[in-house]
Amino acid sequence: MMAAEGWWRRGGGSREGRTFKRCSEVLHAANALEDAMQARSDEGLRDFSDELRRRHTAGTDLSVLLPEAAALVREGARRVLGQRLDDAQVLGGAALQFGAMVEMRTGEGKTLAVVLSAYLGALTGEGVHVMTANDYLAERDATAMGPLYRALGLACGLIVSGGAKESTPRSRRAAYAADVTYGTPSEMAYDYLRDNRAWDPDGVVQRGRRLAIVDEGDLILIDEARENPMIRRSGRKPDPLYGSLTTLVGRLRSGRHYTVDTDRRTVVLTDAGTERVEDLLGVGDLYRTADAQLLRVLDAVLKAKEVYRRDRDYLVTDTGAIEVITRRTGRPMTRGSFPGGLTQAIAAKEGVVVPADGHYLGEVTMHRFLRGYQRLSAIGGVATETRAYQDIYGLEVVRIPLGRPLRRVDQPPRVYPTASARLSAAIDETAVRSAAGQPVLLGTVSIAQTEEVSAALTAKGVAHRSLSAKNHAEEADVIAKAGRAGAVTVVTRMVGRGVDIPLGGGDPAEREAVVRSGGLHVLALDVFGARRDELQMRGRAGRRGDPGGSAVFTSLEDESLDRLFGHKNQWALAKFALDPSDTTRAVAYAFERALNGRTEQDVERLCSKVRYDDVLGEQCDQIYRQRKAVFDVRDHSAWMRAAVDGVVARETAAYPAAGGDSLRLHRALADIYPISLTPTELDDLRYDGLLTRLQADAQRAYDEREAELSPEVMRVFEHRCILWAYNKIWGEYLDASEDLMADTNLSTLTGGDPLAHFRNEAARRFATLPGLIERESVHHAFHQEVIVERDDTPRP
Numbered sequence: 001m002m003a004a005e006g007w008w009r010r011g012g013g014s015r016e017g018r019t020f021k022r023c024s025e026v027l028h029a030a031n032a033l034e035d036a037m038q039a040r041s042d043e044g045l046r047d048f049s050d051e052l053r054r055r056h057t058a059g060t061d062l063s064v065l066l067p068e069a070a071a072l073v074r075e076g077a078r079r080v081l082g083q084r085l086d087d088a089q090v091l092g093g094a095a096l097q098f099g100a101m102v103e104m105r106t107g108e109g110k111t112l113a114v115v116l117s118a119y120l121g122a123l124t125g126e127g128v129h130v131m132t133a134n135d136y137l138a139e140r141d142a143t144a145m146g147p148l149y150r151a152l153g154l155a156c157g158l159i160v161s162g163g164a165k166e167s168t169p170r171s172r173r174a175a176y177a178a179d180v181t182y183g184t185p186s187e188m189a190y191d192y193l194r195d196n197r198a199w200d201p202d203g204v205v206q207r208g209r210r211l212a213i214v215d216e217g218d219l220i221l222i223d224e225a226r227e228n229p230m231i232r233r234s235g236r237k238p239d240p241l242y243g244s245l246t247t248l249v250g251r252l253r254s255g256r257h258y259t260v261d262t263d264r265r266t267v268v269l270t271d272a273g274t275e276r277v278e279d280l281l282g283v284g285d286l287y288r289t290a291d292a293q294l295l296r297v298l299d300a301v302l303k304a305k306e307v308y309r310r311d312r313d314y315l316v317t318d319t320g321a322i323e324v325i326t327r328r329t330g331r332p333m334t335r336g337s338f339p340g341g342l343t344q345a346i347a348a349k350e351g352v353v354v355p356a357d358g359h360y361l362g363e364v365t366m367h368r369f370l371r372g373y374q375r376l377s378a379i380g381g382v383a384t385e386t387r388a389y390q391d392i393y394g395l396e397v398v399r400i401p402l403g404r405p406l407r408r409v410d411q412p413p414r415v416y417p418t419a420s421a422r423l424s425a426a427i428d429e430t431a432v433r434s435a436a437g438q439p440v441l442l443g444t445v446s447i448a449q450t451e452e453v454s455a456a457l458t459a460k461g462v463a464h465r466s467l468s469a470k471n472h473a474e475e476a477d478v479i480a481k482a483g484r485a486g487a488v489t490v491v492t493r494m495v496g497r498g499v500d501i502p503l504g505g506g507d508p509a510e511r512e513a514v515v516r517s518g519g520l521h522v523l524a525l526d527v528f529g530a531r532r533d534e535l536q537m538r539g540r541a542g543r544r545g546d547p548g549g550s551a552v553f554t555s556l557e558d559e560s561l562d563r564l565f566g567h568k569n570q571w572a573l574a575k576f577a578l579d580p581s582d583t584t585r586a587v588a589y590a591f592e593r594a595l596n597g598r599t600e601q602d603v604e605r606l607c608s609k610v611r612y613d614d615v616l617g618e619q620c621d622q623i624y625r626q627r628k629a630v631f632d633v634r635d636h637s638a639w640m641r642a643a644v645d646g647v648v649a650r651e652t653a654a655y656p657a658a659g660g661d662s663l664r665l666h667r668a669l670a671d672i673y674p675i676s677l678t679p680t681e682l683d684d685l686r687y688d689g690l691l692t693r694l695q696a697d698a699q700r701a702y703d704e705r706e707a708e709l710s711p712e713v714m715r716v717f718e719h720r721c722i723l724w725a726y727n728k729i730w731g732e733y734l735d736a737s738e739d740l741m742a743d744t745n746l747s748t749l750t751g752g753d754p755l756a757h758f759r760n761e762a763a764r765r766f767a768t769l770p771g772l773i774e775r776e777s778v779h780h781a782f783h784q785e786v787i788v789e790r791d792d793t794p795r796p
């Protein structure tokens with residue numbers, strides 16, 4: 001066997017070592033079955049697959065079937081794809097099956113390793129979700145691996161977002177009905193959120209969250225979970241209120257009409273401001289008459305006007321999209337959005353297209369969504385954040401040794417005194433290597449840097465291609481050609497992740513020439529945020545035993561060095577800059593230490609974030625469970641009748657017998673149902689029988705509503721009212737939780753345990769939800785116009 005055995009002996013005592021030992025046993029057993037499997041016909045392979053399924057249904061544990069499954073998948077892949085799973089891939093697939101975060105170095109063939117675990121999981125008939133970094137990769141992998149699954153008697157589905165390929169709910173349901181479904185985690189999370197807002201079980205597209213296998217696991221489980229926390233289901237249409245209220249607040253003056261608190265990021269209308277808004281809107285009492293959405297948008301446009309600044313808090317892209325700048329890194333967040341309609345308000349302020357309102361359709365964090373799967377496993381090129389995988393996802397890291405020895409030559413980082421010295425050195429080196437027929441991949445940290453490098457290459461007369469676009473398919477095409485003889489390609493940091501760079505671009509003769517030239521050379525300009533990012537970048541070269549090289553060029557002017565080493569330690573780096581070509585171990589050691597320290601800090605931050613999010617996660621599970629239970633009840637009239645009584649009782653309880661304002665109570669009740677008593681009658685009843693009379697009055701109104709709609713329609717309508725109330729109240733609760741989180745952050749400044757504060761306050765607020773859901777259901781039942789369609793289904 002491969003180098004793995006020696007490795008296993010070294011790590012045999014640890015938990016990781018034990019798991020690896022189990023994987024090695026699977027590999028040995030699979031190897032022993034290889035001849036028998038090769039002797040089977042194609043049909044024989046499918047029959048064997050059916051047999052494995054039957055044995056599992058009859059009670060045999062999947063781990064027992066693992067060696068046979070490995071032998072079967074290996075033989076299937078050999079026949080269908082012309083790629084026999086090598087030992088590292090069997091080990092990786094087995095480790096996935098044991099529920100690990102598997103580290104398999106870049107280019108080792110993770111896509112195929114995933115198939116083994118997905119195949120086995122699919123034998124349960126429960127549906128496996130294979131997630132990867134973007135739509136392009138999901139489609140590529142589903143297309144490439146689909147024939148293999150089919151040959152083994154399994155169906156493979158694909159979920160992608162946007163464009164012409166956007167699937168309909170029906171095609172999505174079909175894709176999720178397949179044994180194995182490929183997609184991105186955000187797309188699958190959208191479906192999860194959408195399912196939890198469905199009006200009936202037929203509207204649900206997913207079959208549940210049983211088993212998820214995450215490819216590009218380091219990116220998704222760590223980076224996306226940290227940088228892009230919220231996955232929101234956005235509303236369909238942009239709200240025109242953002243435009244009109246932006247114009248309106250343009251006519252208000254700071255100080256006179258509102259006060260601004262930049263630290264707390266709040267803007268509050270003064271009395272004069274409130275009056276001015278009422279005048280401009282032509283409404284009486286703003287806070288009584290305006291609906292929640294108007295007040296929310298007003299708040300957002302005021303903040304957009306006064307608190308949020310372009311190029312500091314957000315960017316406006318060439319295509320007119322608003323991108324949030326992460327305060328921690330100063331970099332734009334991919335697909336991130338500001339809370340509470342701020343993104344829309346900023347778009348309106350900047351005069352670009354206002355995106356659909358992301359307000360209260362449900363949201364979930366990446367880690368909460370993934371942790372919600374009954375079984376989770378992941379695979380990635382570099383798994384440096386061991387503690388995060390363990391603590392957050394319950395995944396132990398299992399490292400798979402290289403299938404073939406690494407022939408890539410990694411140079412330690414070089415430090416140049418200035419950015420321009422670094423640029424010239426990089427351009428010179430690129431020109432020399434390219435002229436000698438060696439392909440060079442230049443990795444930059446920003447779009448601006450890509451442009452700068454591209455201009456310098458052009459000035460030097462070096463033909464090249466550069467990429468910073470967000471079109472993954474186009475990127476993949478350019479990246480795939482980056483291994484051609486003498487090719488020079490400039491890419492921004494994460495571009496092309498997961499895409500293979502075949503030496504010679506797939507041409508065998510050219511490949512030979514490129515191999516002779518030393519293989520692909522990766523040159524990273526600047527250190528990236530984490531050690532893992534650096535290794536990913538270097539890992540574009542030297543794949544599957546190919547020759548290659550990698551280098552990192554930094555400069556003392558790089559902000560990243562400042563962040564990495566701190567201002568104080570800059571002097572220590574300066575000595576390295578005296579001779580950048582002196583690639584001694586001291587430089588490598590200094591960088592490695594700093595990057596590891598940074599990784600630790602990032603992990604701690606992520607773990608702390610998750611502790612907060614867990615509070616909301618438990619509440620979300622409860623609400624979704626309750627909402628799902630609504631589907632199981634056919635007749636909700638008793639619940640609604642009780643809710644009517646409960647809602648009236650709560651409103652009345654807030655009205656003290658002595659000194660109570662009967663006009664106010666009347667107004668509050670009239671907002672819920674068509675009250676027939678007058679304020680004077682309420683006054684007369686205040687000491688005697690007020691609640692009984694009001695409840696009887698509300699029940700009478702409910703009788704009338706039922707008579708108006710017919711009992712049959714009312715039953716269906718009640719069902720919708722309750723579901724509607726869950727959607728609305730939970731959405732509002734999520735919005736309010738964001739504010740609570742912001743308040744909690746402030747409370748850290750004043751001492752105390754912020755997590756305990758957050759937990760207590762969230763629990764207190766959550767306890768009010770059942771009452772609010774009842775109120776919203778009753779309000780909706782009385783106020784919503786009902787249109788009965790031809791098929792007799794009422795629609796709120």
Ligand SMILES: Nc1ncnc2c1ncn2[C@@H]1O[C@H](COP(=O)(O)OP(=O)(O)OP(=O)(O)O)[C@@H](O)[C@H]1O
Binds near residue numbers: 084
């Ligand atoms: N068993 C095999 N036999 C032959 N070729 C293989 C085998 N497994 C994978 N390959 C090829 O190796 C290349 C790399 O595979 P893949 O893209 O799955 O690697 P990876 O580990 O996911 O890389 P990355 O870390 O960059 O995402 C692909 O061209 C793939 O077709």
